[in-house]
Amino acid sequence: MKGKSPQRFLKLLRFFFLYIYTVSQKFPKKEKLKSSKTIENLFLEGNTHSKFPLKIFFLPEDNIQTNLAAFAVPKRNFKSAVDRHRVKRQLREAYRCNKQLLEEIHGKKFVMLFLYLGKVKPQYSELEKAMVKLLKKIKDEMSHDKD
RNA sequence: ACCGCAGGUCGCCUUAUCGCCUCGAGCUUGUUUCGAGGAGGAAAGUCCGGACACCAUAGGGAAGCAUAGCGGCUAACGGCCGUCGGUCCCGAAUUCGUUUCGGGAUUAGGACAAGUGCAACAGAAAGGAUGUACAGGUAAUGCUGUAGUGAAAUCAUGUAAACUCUAUGCGGUGAAAUGCCACGUAAACCUGCGCUCGAGGGUUCCCGCCCGAGCAGGAGGGUAGGCAGAUGGAGCGUUUCGGCAACGGAACGCCUAGAUAAAUGAUAGGGCCCCGAUGUUAAAAAUCGGUGGACAGAAUCCGGCUUAUAGACCUGCUUUUUUU
RNA sequence: GGGUCAUUAACUCAGUUGGUUCAGAGUGUCACGUCGACAACGUGGAAGUCACUGGUUCGAAUCCAGUAUGACCCA
Numbered sequence: 250m251k252g253k254s255p256q257r258f259l260k261l262l263r264f265f266f267l268y269i270y271t272v273s274q275k276f277p278k279k280e281k282l283k284s285s286k287t288i289e290n291l292f293l294e295g296n297t298h299s300k301f302p303l304k305i306f307f308l309p310e311d312n313i314q315t316n317l318a319a320f321a322v323p324k325r326n327f328k329s330a331v332d333r334h335r336v337k338r339q340l341r342e343a344y345r346c347n348k349q350l351l352e353e354i355h356g357k358k359f360v361m362l363f364l365y366l367g368k369v370k371p372q373y374s375e376l377e378k379a380m381v382k383l384l385k386k387i388k389d390e391m392s393h394d395k396d
Numbered sequence: 397a398c399c400g401c402a403g404g405u406c407g408c409c410u411u412a413u414c415g416c417c418u419c420g421a422g423c424u425u426g427u428u429u430c431g432a433g434g435a436g437g438a439a440a441g442u443c444c445g446g447a448c449a450c451c452a453u454a455g456g457g458a459a460g461c462a463u464a465g466c467g468g469c470u471a472a473c474g475g476c477c478g479u480c481g482g483u484c485c486c487g488a489a490u491u492c493g494u495u496u497c498g499g500g501a502u503u504a505g506g507a508c509a510a511g512u513g514c515a516a517c518a519g520a521a522a523g524g525a526u527g528u529a530c531a532g533g534u535a536a537u538g539c540u541g542u543a544g545u546g547a548a549a550u551c552a553u554g555u556a557a558a559c560u561c562u563a564u565g566c567g568g569u570g571a572a573a574u575g576c577c578a579c580g581u582a583a584a585c586c587u588g589c590g591c592u593c594g595a596g597g598g599u600u601c602c603c604g605c606c607c608g609a610g611c612a613g614g615a616g617g618g619u620a621g622g623c624a625g626a627u628g629g630a631g632c633g634u635u636u637c638g639g640c641a642a643c644g645g646a647a648c649g650c651c652u653a654g655a656u657a658a659a660u661g662a663u664a665g666g667g668c669c670c671c672g673a674u675g676u677u678a679a680a681a682a683u684c685g686g687u688g689g690a691c692a693g694a695a696u697c698c699g700g701c702u703u704a705u706a707g708a709c710c711u712g713c714u715u716u717u718u719u720u
Numbered sequence: 721g722g723g724u725c726a727u728u729a730a731c732u733c734a735g736u737u738g739g740u741u742c743a744g745a746g747u748g749u750c751a752c753g754u755c756g757a758c759a760a761c762g763u764g765g766a767a768g769u770c771a772c773u774g775g776u777u778c779g780a781a782u783c784c785a786g787u788a789u790g791a792c793c794c795a
Contacts, residue, residue: 275415283658315427321657338662342662345414345415345416346663
């Protein structure tokens, strides 16, 4: 009984934090980039940034409701489908946890594609670092343009 | 008890937080709340066989492909089971020439007495051609035997995973099939062939049958969304009966992924197992360390085959050691 | 999801259909010659389990089956 109460307190605290900071950490179907036409357009006209082991293609788009994101891992670097899939999932997770960085720029929406360039399976923490760095870079650039 | 072989089963567990997909329910009808479910034995390779769909409710012949002792199982099969023969290994008996019996492994195993091809080297001679040595025999002769060469030597020579023949089976395409809905454009332009004297199509060719006004190429324009197909099935489990077995029948119970730029995850902790080190006479316990926990991710669905696979468990057989 | 091919010396390829005489060419490489020296040229040599594993056969780079790797095609 005595041991339970601090644990409960911590739980509540965590809930509080999550509620305040991450308004929406969800990543439903609607936020996935699916149309092959827009992807082709993205490759043709989009800008790129890279921070090893990630590379991002992005393009501002007007007539969409939310940011759209897609993830890719080349078959050349990972032969096993299981490994490819796993890296993709980790990328998706990293984006999901950090996508609120982009939502602070109001008015502009993006289409983007993350490409994994490494040849070995990554640690999640490295991926997350790279992801944060890239998103911040875009944010800075875009808010600069606005001014 | 240990080692090896064969067959079979399983193939990490659990807690918290944050997510993903499907289905059901609730209402405040929304980027919501609650509940239930969410990868494999190979999902893999795509090597076979089906179901299903469309093309004539699929015809005749040719070509092509596949299979190959015999019998059975099956929706079907190139699969599986049984059995005969061949080859190899082990053991026992034996007249020690080998043969017989038992056990195991393996086997694409029809036909060269229809025709054609090929048969290196060696050898006299490799299929219509000849003849060495020795012995025997004859009226006479490679007429006969042995030796010698070779995988094979006159014996219907060997070879069909050589062409081929025989028997059997196979129409084609493949969920990117097919049907419906929505959106959009160009029913336009150029060249060739054709419109009942028939282009073209029915996915190799010919015949037959059917369809019948477009077809082929060029440049260019539009779209590349949704729903059905599509997840209840040759389904799974238990018991029992028939059968040597593969498998089949009956009864009872169960519902078990359905994505589509493609869900089934991420992070942190605990346990279990494995490896290494410390420890100990030896073992055990304990402690510390490990990007340690195989192979691998459904894509219309089933039945096989093949290949990859850390570790754990079960059954049978063999060998060695100890005890009785 | 479905289909078609390839793999021979360090590199680029013949040979494979039709089996034994069979592993060969060019480039590169090594040695020698030529030259005062180098290039070029000439002569000679080395280098391969014919991708791997089985099977058929007297005999397999070649025939058959499986595996691995690579390439290409189909809306």
